[in-house]
Amino acid sequence: MSYTIKDVAKKANVSVATVSRILNNLPGYSEKTKEKVLQVITEMGYQPNAIARGLINKKTKTLGVLLPAVSDTFASVVLSGIEDMAHDLDYSVMVCNTAKDGIRTMKYLQALREKQVDGIIFISEFFKEEYYNAITAMKLPIVLVSTKSAYDIPFIKVDDEKAVLDGVMYLLERGHRSIGMIAGTKGDTIATIPRIEGYKKALNKQGIAFETKKVVYGDFGFESGIEAAEELLYHNKDVTAIFCSSDEMAAGALSYLYRMSIRVPDEISLVGYDNTKVAEMAIPPLTTVGQPLYEMGKNSVRMLLEREDGQSKSMFMPHKIAERESVKSIDQSTGE
Amino acid sequence: MSYTIKDVAKKANVSVATVSRILNNLPGYSEKTKEKVLQVITEMGYQPNAIARGLINKKTKTLGVLLPAVSDTFASVVLSGIEDMAHDLDYSVMVCNTAKDGIRTMKYLQALREKQVDGIIFISEFFKEEYYNAITAMKLPIVLVSTKSAYDIPFIKVDDEKAVLDGVMYLLERGHRSIGMIAGTKGDTIATIPRIEGYKKALNKQGIAFETKKVVYGDFGFESGIEAAEELLYHNKDVTAIFCSSDEMAAGALSYLYRMSIRVPDEISLVGYDNTKVAEMAIPPLTTVGQPLYEMGKNSVRMLLEREDGQSKSMFMPHKIAERESVKSIDQSTGE
DNA sequence: CCGTTTTACGTAAACGTTTACTCCAATAAG
DNA sequence: CTTATTGGAGTAAACGTTTACGTAAAACGG
Numbered sequence: 001m002s003y004t005i006k007d008v009a010k011k012a013n014v015s016v017a018t019v020s021r022i023l024n025n026l027p028g029y030s031e032k033t034k035e036k037v038l039q040v041i042t043e044m045g046y047q048p049n050a051i052a053r054g055l056i057n058k059k060t061k062t063l064g065v066l067l068p069a070v071s072d073t074f075a076s077v078v079l080s081g082i083e084d085m086a087h088d089l090d091y092s093v094m095v096c097n098t099a100k101d102g103i104r105t106m107k108y109l110q111a112l113r114e115k116q117v118d119g120i121i122f123i124s125e126f127f128k129e130e131y132y133n134a135i136t137a138m139k140l141p142i143v144l145v146s147t148k149s150a151y152d153i154p155f156i157k158v159d160d161e162k163a164v165l166d167g168v169m170y171l172l173e174r175g176h177r178s179i180g181m182i183a184g185t186k187g188d189t190i191a192t193i194p195r196i197e198g199y200k201k202a203l204n205k206q207g208i209a210f211e212t213k214k215v216v217y218g219d220f221g222f223e224s225g226i227e228a229a230e231e232l233l234y235h236n237k238d239v240t241a242i243f244c245s246s247d248e249m250a251a252g253a254l255s256y257l258y259r260m261s262i263r264v265p266d267e268i269s270l271v272g273y274d275n276t277k278v279a280e281m282a283i284p285p286l287t288t289v290g291q292p293l294y295e296m297g298k299n300s301v302r303m304l305l306e307r308e309d310g311q312s313k314s315m316f317m318p319h320k321i322a323e324r325e326s327v328k329s330i331d332q333s334t335g336e
Numbered sequence: 337m338s339y340t341i342k343d344v345a346k347k348a349n350v351s352v353a354t355v356s357r358i359l360n361n362l363p364g365y366s367e368k369t370k371e372k373v374l375q376v377i378t379e380m381g382y383q384p385n386a387i388a389r390g391l392i393n394k395k396t397k398t399l400g401v402l403l404p405a406v407s408d409t410f411a412s413v414v415l416s417g418i419e420d421m422a423h424d425l426d427y428s429v430m431v432c433n434t435a436k437d438g439i440r441t442m443k444y445l446q447a448l449r450e451k452q453v454d455g456i457i458f459i460s461e462f463f464k465e466e467y468y469n470a471i472t473a474m475k476l477p478i479v480l481v482s483t484k485s486a487y488d489i490p491f492i493k494v495d496d497e498k499a500v501l502d503g504v505m506y507l508l509e510r511g512h513r514s515i516g517m518i519a520g521t522k523g524d525t526i527a528t529i530p531r532i533e534g535y536k537k538a539l540n541k542q543g544i545a546f547e548t549k550k551v552v553y554g555d556f557g558f559e560s561g562i563e564a565a566e567e568l569l570y571h572n573k574d575v576t577a578i579f580c581s582s583d584e585m586a587a588g589a590l591s592y593l594y595r596m597s598i599r600v601p602d603e604i605s606l607v608g609y610d611n612t613k614v615a616e617m618a619i620p621p622l623t624t625v626g627q628p629l630y631e632m633g634k635n636s637v638r639m640l641l642e643r644e645d646g647q648s649k650s651m652f653m654p655h656k657i658a659e660r661e662s663v664k665s666i667d668q669s670t671g672e
Numbered sequence: 673c674c675g676t677t678t679t680a681c682g683t684a685a686a687c688g689t690t691t692a693c694t695c696c697a698a699t700a701a702g
Numbered sequence: 703c704t705t706a707t708t709g710g711a712g713t714a715a716a717c718g719t720t721t722a723c724g725t726a727a728a729a730c731g732g
Contacts, residue, residue, distance in 0.1 A: 005718065005720095016682090017684095018682080021721090028679080029681070047446065051390045053718080055388055055687045056720050057721095069416070083433040092430050094398070095415075114383055114386040116387050137381060138383075248617070285591075340687090353714095364709075385688050386689095392688085392690050392717045393689085
């Protein structure tokens with residue numbers, strides 16, 4: 001159908017080897033033939049077939065990305081970083097929306113293997129043993145973004161505990177003493193437990209006792225933020241601030257508070273997590289502890305590709321509080 | 337490195353042809369050998385190489401998707417529909433973030449061609465002649481989502497004019513008489529001009545004169561919504577409602593109104609477009625004319641793949657107003 | 673001017689599949 | 703019992719590249 005390297009060779013009166021060499025600029029031809037061949041190529045509109053190329057040199061220049069939901073803001077920002085970096089390095093990316101479903105993840109892993117991707121990036125999902133086995137079996141480089149594992153697999157993420165500690169300290173420094181927390185999925189060893197730990201430590205630094213009833217769990221999504229806020233306030237009439245483990249949940253909390261006619265930040269302060277677009281768009285704009293999601297995406301492909309030789313090591317990315325308008329400093333003496 | 341079909345054949349004492357036939361369940365072997373081979377396959381953990389397969393039968397079972405920005409809500413919902421449908425049909429998808437940049441689009445088009453994708457889906461971007469030439473040159477099926485072109489290329493979108501007409505009628509029916517519009521990118525023949533046309537027609541139906549100063553342009557993004565709202569209100573103190581050409585711009589408008597202490601919907605009503613998550617999360621939740629984005633994504637791959645034989649035809653998807661809390665009925669006599 | 677190196681190519685095998693042919697044995701038909 | 707048919711396989715070419723190897727001519731060294 002399309003022209004092949006043979007057609008080019010024939011038309012240019014050279015061998016396919018020569019054409020190939022020119023295409024890959026390897027040595028072994030005169031300047032004259034090079035020009036000739038190049039001219040024929042543009043004349044015919046020849047495009048090399050990456051499949052054939054991939055078959056022989058066992059590189060497809062494509063990466064696989066597994067993520068829980070393309071359509072959530074968090075993952076899609078990471079994805080866009082990955083995409084941009086991949087594009088710069090002449091790689092393509094295949095996205096696999098695992099939809100929080102392990103079976104599908106395994107199916108994808110197999111598809112990616114069959115399609116001979118050069119590496120896999122795994123975003124923000126719990127990394128099961130099953131995945132580990134599958135991936136090591138296929139001997140593919142992999143990096144984890146915004147998650148980590150029990151295995152020796154490089155990851156790239158922020159230090160959740162430290163990030164939350166800073167976020168809660170931010171509240172504490174502004175006079176808040178009764179701070180609730182809307183945490184992520186209960187039991188999540190990556191994004192929930194360390195964050196609660198950070199929350200505890202911050203409280204502890206100020207000599208404030210930790211109370212179990214002040215942390216409620218969600219699932220990082222908007223709706224769960226609504227419910228969590230309701231539950232939290234039901235059991236804790238006195239909180240003056242809530243730390244939320246995702247911007248979406250913070251938006252949910254905001255929504256609930258609005259419905260209850262509780263003003264933010266006048267009556268209750270809110271801080272989110274991630275610094276996604278929803279934090280910017282919220283009313284009032286959310287103060288949030290930001291993760292450099294786009295950069296994390298970029299770095300993940302860099303790590304993946306550099307890994308070739310020396311197993312590259314994991315890295316922690318810096319977090320940074322994005323100050324906006326959802327937090328009020330309160331007078332410590334009055335408590336409100 | 338990995339096992340090949342030859343290894344399987346050898347170990348099972350059959351020829352590669354037989355193994356291949358079994359793998360593709362074509363006829364030509366006894367039940368006994370089938371079992372034997374299958375057993376060997378699982379024993380060895382053999383996985384076929386899709387690259388080799390693709391080379392010979394000229395199908396890669398992968399699709400290319402071009403979109404302006406993965407990280408915007410709109411495109412990512414479409415993408416997730418594409419992804420799900422593709423997964424069901426055992427296709428993989430390569431995403432290409434064109435970042436509103438034509439050069440990059442051309443580069444992607446070339447990469448997709450070299451990688452021999454089976455089809456291309458083009459989301460929501462203006463379809464340049466340059467693209468048309470490139471794509472027809474590679475003789476690949478293509479479908480346009482949420483955009484259309486001057487060429488004979490199947491598209492799938494809602495009827496923008498009609499959708500806006502309905503949205504504006506919704507406002508009209510609730511007594512609004514002075515309605516502003518925050519439109520998309522000026523001059524956009526797909527998503528701006530027809531929508532303004534719909535706005536005009538709705539006004540016309542009620543015998544209200546169209547005024548140029550009541551439509552201002554944005555770029556579909558949040559920030560542009562802020563600016564557009566400001567400009568609109570500066571020139572039109574009397575509007576009681578604003579129709580926005582995207583939810584994000586509506587969120588921007590909301591944000592501006594909040595800052596100005598103008599209550600929504602009490603003082604000004606707002607309706608958005610798209611029905612993305614941001615409409616749900618807004619405060620107050622946005623009434624918006626919804627596009628079935630996820631379904632559009634799903635259908636696009638169906639269309640693309642069915643196209644093989646009879647050129648499938650374009651389709652319009654139904655829009656639907658999602659009623660939430662950003663619109664107030666006003667008393668016609670007072671004009672509020 | 674002869675031997676050696678270098679340059680500029682060409683030939684063909686290889687990558688891992690699929691599939692058109694071929695072939696033999698067993699079965700069915702007459 | 704012969705002949706046609708069928709079922710169960712194997713052989714090898716093909717897909718479009720890359721690349722190891724070979725080779726003739728040109729360039730070079732002495």
